[in-house]
Amino acid sequence: MTVDRSVFQALETAAANMAPTDPTGVPLRVHLAGLYLSAGDAALALQHATAALAASPHDTTALSVAAASASAAGNEQLAEGYRAVHAALLSGGTAPAEAKTPGSPEPAAPAPTASPAPAPVLDPVVPPAGWDSSDPNLVTLADVAGMTDVKQRLHRSLLGPMQNPQLREAFGKQLRGGLMLWGPPGTGKTFIARALSGELGAKFFSATPADIYGSYFGQSEQNIARLFIEARQETPGVVFLDELDAIGGRRSRRNTDQARAVVNQLLVELDGMESNDGVYVLAATNAPWDVDEALRRPGRFDRTVLVLPPDAPAREALLRLQFEGRPIAPDVDQAAVDSLVRGTEMFSGADLVRLVEAATERALERSMQVGLVSPVTDADLRAALRDTPPSTRAWLSTAATYLAHAGAGEDFDELRGYLRTHKIG
Numbered sequence: 001m002t003v004d005r006s007v008f009q010a011l012e013t014a015a016a017n018m019a020p021t022d023p024t025g026v027p028l029r030v031h032l033a034g035l036y037l038s039a040g041d042a043a044l045a046l047q048h049a050t051a052a053l054a055a056s057p058h059d060t061t062a063l064s065v066a067a068a069s070a071s072a073a074g075n076e077q078l079a080e081g082y083r084a085v086h087a088a089l090l091s092g093g094t095a096p097a098e099a100k101t102p103g104s105p106e107p108a109a110p111a112p113t114a115s116p117a118p119a120p121v122l123d124p125v126v127p128p129a130g131w132d133s134s135d136p137n138l139v140t141l142a143d144v145a146g147m148t149d150v151k152q153r154l155h156r157s158l159l160g161p162m163q164n165p166q167l168r169e170a171f172g173k174q175l176r177g178g179l180m181l182w183g184p185p186g187t188g189k190t191f192i193a194r195a196l197s198g199e200l201g202a203k204f205f206s207a208t209p210a211d212i213y214g215s216y217f218g219q220s221e222q223n224i225a226r227l228f229i230e231a232r233q234e235t236p237g238v239v240f241l242d243e244l245d246a247i248g249g250r251r252s253r254r255n256t257d258q259a260r261a262v263v264n265q266l267l268v269e270l271d272g273m274e275s276n277d278g279v280y281v282l283a284a285t286n287a288p289w290d291v292d293e294a295l296r297r298p299g300r301f302d303r304t305v306l307v308l309p310p311d312a313p314a315r316e317a318l319l320r321l322q323f324e325g326r327p328i329a330p331d332v333d334q335a336a337v338d339s340l341v342r343g344t345e346m347f348s349g350a351d352l353v354r355l356v357e358a359a360t361e362r363a364l365e366r367s368m369q370v371g372l373v374s375p376v377t378d379a380d381l382r383a384a385l386r387d388t389p390p391s392t393r394a395w396l397s398t399a400a401t402y403l404a405h406a407g408a409g410e411d412f413d414e415l416r417g418y419l420r421t422h423k424i425g
């Protein structure tokens, strides 16, 4: 996101014209801090966040921006302090366990008025945000083939309530937090997240681990903060964290400072969400067992939806979707499709896409040989099926091991049923 210099100037002038203690200037200063942070000017971002806190020391958004700005400016100690205050405010007075270092004294709450903006240690030029914030409505759930169960569950847990203002009002607190899609690779989790964003008419802010993990100190948690700042500036928005296990992996497992800081910043953002602020948080993972437990607590990613390999109707719909726009021979009739559907148990959506592509390549090769369009035949599809094994088996075996330790739950029961039906584990 690039912001015109004149916007900064206009906002600077407006901020300068307000009395420093005037609390009505807080949203303006927070907004300005966010813009500076996005533009890579950590020192100015911190200066405005600090000014906002001077007028309103308990403003959680200001604290969140102050933490990210301090971190960006290289003052990790100050950032930690802001995060601790933020966490303490949200938990009603006592800082949660993750804000404290075991054995060390309670982190000293910074006195925002007393701490002057530190000199930036880092080069304040931050590379532009790498995430993809694409147009809404490009894909919707109608583009997702089959998956009736998943769609129903998504309607129940997210879309229905979100699209109904009365329900949102009444269940606001329960709707806080994010929704995590999980399941084997290639089953359409990323695709569904994009479709959900389309359903909500929201701008899609998608980040992969590569977008988040930066190469210098403090950059990764800054990236998280900026992702949320940008989404809040253009609501409604969906923040989508793809491969959450790699973004917010268990702090115990990947015990690096960087991974810990990223999870902490993510907790700050999730805990600071309001049900009505127009930002929805979605995540997807193939490895839910590697996601940090703190991220799974109530109010965070506590709603989960399992995305399994497509069932028979979904496979048929997916195959037909793939046939569209390709020359298909008349011998690919209903009976041929039925037989293909039966032969592709446990194929993921991505496997089916690969299968039809492989069949098309055979037809294309033949077409080039004869110099005429030779459509995709039943024989092409069968040959491709022989060469394309389903990719989900390894995942399902791992999941069976995980289930041995997992408790009860809608998703787990569904997975248990699936494994039993397919005699896995």
Ligand SMILES: Nc1ncnc2c1ncn2[C@@H]1O[C@H](COP(=O)(O)OP(=O)(O)O)[C@@H](O)[C@H]1O
Pocket: 143, 144, 145, 146, 147, 184, 185, 186, 187, 188, 189, 190, 191, 192, 284, 310, 314, 318, 348, 349, 350, 351, 353
């Ligand atoms: N139910 C589905 N409907 C339509 N396309 C699908 C479906 N499931 C998977 N796909 C296709 O498979 C590809 C891989 O899906 P993806 O969303 O990347 O899987 P995941 O994120 O679960 O690994 C998508 O780009 C999409 O083309």
Ligand SMILES: [Mg+2]
Pocket: 186, 189, 190, 191, 242, 284
């Ligand atoms: Mg994916």
